[in-house]
Amino acid sequence: MPKEKEKAKEEVKEKIEAKDSGSEEEEKIEKEEAQEVVKGEKPEESEWIPRTKLGKMVKEGKIKDIDEIIGKYKILEPEIVDYLLPDLQIDFFAIGQAKGKFGGGKRRLWRQTQKKTAEGNVPTFGVMAVVGDGRGHVGIGYGKAKETLPAREKAIRNAKLNITRIERGCGSFDCSCNEPHSIPYRVEGKCGSCRIVLYPAPQGTGLVIGDEGKKLLRLAGIKDVYSRSFGQTRTTINYVKACLEALKKTTQYIK
Numbered sequence: 001m002p003k004e005k006e007k008a009k010e011e012v013k014e015k016i017e018a019k020d021s022g023s024e025e026e027e028k029i030e031k032e033e034a035q036e037v038v039k040g041e042k043p044e045e046s047e048w049i050p051r052t053k054l055g056k057m058v059k060e061g062k063i064k065d066i067d068e069i070i071g072k073y074k075i076l077e078p079e080i081v082d083y084l085l086p087d088l089q090i091d092f093f094a095i096g097q098a099k100g101k102f103g104g105g106k107r108r109l110w111r112q113t114q115k116k117t118a119e120g121n122v123p124t125f126g127v128m129a130v131v132g133d134g135r136g137h138v139g140i141g142y143g144k145a146k147e148t149l150p151a152r153e154k155a156i157r158n159a160k161l162n163i164t165r166i167e168r169g170c171g172s173f174d175c176s177c178n179e180p181h182s183i184p185y186r187v188e189g190k191c192g193s194c195r196i197v198l199y200p201a202p203q204g205t206g207l208v209i210g211d212e213g214k215k216l217l218r219l220a221g222i223k224d225v226y227s228r229s230f231g232q233t234r235t236t237i238n239y240v241k242a243c244l245e246a247l248k249k250t251t252q253y254i255k
Ligand SMILES: [Zn+2]
Pocket: 170, 171, 172, 175, 176, 177, 178, 179, 181, 202, 203
């Protein structure tokens, strides 16, 4: 509990600092962020011309359920997922941090890295996205580019291509319903030094997990879960990968 309080305090501090710091760079980034959100909301309506056999079958209506594809075929066109799961939601993990004197270290959605060359520094942006329909289909993807917007698009595309099915259920001893609000049993995932254990929880518990894990579980359609984590969990990329690894194990006994 004290940890949570500290976290809340830090958040408040950050907010205050954000208000105080009026550096131009910060404002610029904030403006960019706002613009991108507006851009992201506009749906691009253009006719999809499938280029793979699988895509053609999906467009002709021969495949109506994404479960027929997952695990059997490799999805090469993100439009296949758009077609079969029209209510797909998108979220981004905070994998990077802001630079600068005042608001520096603040968590950002993109990670900025640099290559040193003779001409100067060449920055690259990386973004990590998660897509999910809230009914057991979820995928994460990493994209990088020289600007934040294309990196974001690449991440969404990769997330759609990596979509997998997870099994929901109610395996809690404190709850005897048969609704798919939690996970069927205890699962564990690991990536790098990050290790996460997810436990089933009774209805009304909520997601007892870090903020980045919450984003993943919410889009997967899980409402209640307990968790334990070990290792360098502030490495967000490995943290969410470990979390997804754990979720994937919910299907290990299903054929
Ligand atoms: Zn239950």
